[in-house]
Amino acid sequence: MSIPHVLNRKNRILLKELTKTDFKLRYQGSVLGYLWALLRPLMMFAILYVVFAKLLKIGGDIPHYPVYLLCGTTMWSFFTECTSQGIQAIVNRGDLLRKISFPKYIVVVSATLTAVINMLINVVVIIIFALINGVSPSPTWLLAIPAILELYLLSLGIAFLLGSINVKYRDITSIWDVLIQALFYAVPIIYPITMVASTSEIAAKIILLNPIAQAIQDIRFGLITSTTITSWNYITSPLVIIPIILTLGFLILGATVFRRKSKFFAEEV
Amino acid sequence: MKRTLGTRTEINDSDAPAIAVKNLHKSFHLPTEQAFGLKQTIFNRLRGIKGYKEQKVLKGLNFEIKRGEFLGIVGRNGSGKSTLLKILAGIYYPEKGNVTINGALVPFIELGVGFNPELTGRENVYLNGALLGFSNAEMDKMYDDIWEFAELKEFEDQKLKNYSSGMQVRLAFSIAIRARGDILLLDEVLAVGDAAFQKKCEDYFENLKKNNRTVILVTHSMDNVRRFCTRAILIDDGKIIKDGKPDKVADAYLKLWS
Structure with a gap:
């Protein structure tokens, strides 16, 4: 897997065509077609918004909370889609x-690229919602790029690792399905990290050592509000590089x- | 499960033979009882059961193919022909020994690889073309020729699931013959379509032969071996038992059952 090999013409053609096919x-056979790439995360967002923001009244202290929530759910969907596919x-x-x-x-990269395309479409939606919601464009938006890249590389690492094992032991697919459900609650997507911090600072710090949490909080920090608690502004010890090490480790x-x-x-x- | 590996190298040397195979071995690990799944594997490990049985498929093959040779590979079902072809194609790894491929190799292990019934004929042509290494622009150029050769132009925008199996194979064959390459690997692809289409296929093979392309053909048709091949080898139980003139090898093949 040397670099020229990765960029070789034949492989590029193949990657492009397989990704196109996957996406198609x-x-x-669905009436709304590609629109589902937009509708699915929006619907998931609507459910979470009604349940958590309206009924349970969580997140009142976070500015632009609806977009903040949408951003989190979109990136979470990206992570789950990337890894499962x-x-x-x-x-x-x-x-x-x-x-x-x-x-x-x-084949692995082409399967994850479909998730990347979906995510990019949704980032456009997030930005539109953010502007409507009163977030002003700022150079910090660029900070989201390395964080999204990190999340992608982490997903790719997991996909390569578990995908290889899954060839022989198909149990991996089912195990990952369950694990991802558990992970969802370990990442501050629907609840603000401040909720955890108010009862236990240690717990909040541990949560933020998870690379998924770190990346998503960074994306929110960049795109939505600089009041977002991130691993960088919350964990003061050198341990803060753990998420990066984990990402590179998985890759x-x-x-x-x-x-x-x-x-x-x-x-x- | 430790496995040893042989080598498969690709070179480009106009003096060397097109393909050289030295002491090639291959075996598969076939799962015994239900060795799939994590639970069964852990139980098997605990009980000291390997969970698989070793099936030796190729037991030390040695041969060379010169440039321009049209080589037929024949043998009973399960003798190892297709495994050999897949190793030459780089799909399976050799377990022991080495394989040297000299020049660009185009394998047709099966026609219409990647064909998807939910896509239209047009989309499948581009997809299959990409699998053969053609870019969209290159496919655009040969697109009409492909449909003309397949004689299916009026179905191009139909989904592939609405094609008959004969039509699918014709389309696949028409794309496959566009592939360039110094060495062609063909696994039983001669027998496709109706009589008229068969004629076209045979013309294509005649042409390959005339142009001195290096071709390796795995087949059960001794007629084709006698007609197209310049040399043939007979494989039985993972070993080459006859190598030489197509007529002689075809006779030896037919004698396997007598």
Whole structure:
């Protein structure tokens, strides 16, 4: 997997065409088609907003809370879509792996790129909502870029790692489904981190050591409000680099395991 | 589960043979009982059961293919022909020994790889083309020729699921023959379509032969072996038992059952 190999013409064509196909097939046969890429997260947001902001009255102290919530749910959906699709990519594309020879990472990356496209469309929606909500455009918006990239690399690392194991042990798909449910509550998406901090500062700090939480809070900090509590402004010790180390760790471990196992995907899938 | 690995190298040397295979071995680990799933694997480990059975498929193959040769590979079902082809194509890893491929190789293990029934004929042409390494722009150029050769132009915007299986194969074949490459690997793709289409396919193979392309053809049709091949090998139980003139090898193949 050297660099020229990654950028090689044939692989680029393949990656593009597989991503296009994935995206087309996702909404094949539905009346609203691609609109679902927008509607799904908006609907999830509407439910969470009614339940948490209106009924349970959470988040009153956060400026632009609805957009803040939308931003969190969108990025969470991006993470779950990326990992679930990525983990299943090798099994789903088993027919290709068994019949042609090409670098296997292409199927994983193409599966996650559909999630990237969906996320980018939704970022546009977030920005529109933010402007309507009175957030003024600011250079801090650019801070969201490295944070989104980090979230993507983390997802990719997880997809490579668990996807390789999933070829032989399909239990991984089910385990990940459950794990992701648990993770959802471990990340301050629907509840503000201040709620946790008010009872236990340690707990809040531990939550913010999770790279998913760190990335999402950074994106909110950049896009929505600089009052957002992030890992950087809340954790004062050098431990604050733990999320970055975890992200790189997953990426390196995932890539290494994938490289070793991918030689046998064609016969095991 | 530790596995040893052989090598597969790609070179570009006009003096060397198109393909060189040295002492090639391959075996598969076939799961015994229900070894899929985490629970069963853990139980098996605890009980000291391996959970798989080793199936030796190729047991030390040695051969070279010269440039311009039209090589037929024949043998019974399960003799290891397709496994060999998949190793040459780089789909499976050799377990022991080495394989050297000299030049650009185009494998047709199956026609219409990646064809999706939910997509239209047009979309499938571009997708399948990408799998063969063609960009959109290149596909645009050959697009009309593909449909003309397949004689299916009026169905281009229909979903593939509405094609008959014969039509799908014709379309797939028409795309496949566009692929460039120095070495072609063909697995049983001669027998497609009706008599008229068969004729077209045969012309295509005649053409390959005339142009001195290096072709490796896995087939059960001894007629095709005698007609197109310049050389053939017979594989049985993972070993080459006959290598030489197509006529001789075809006779040996038919004798396997007598």
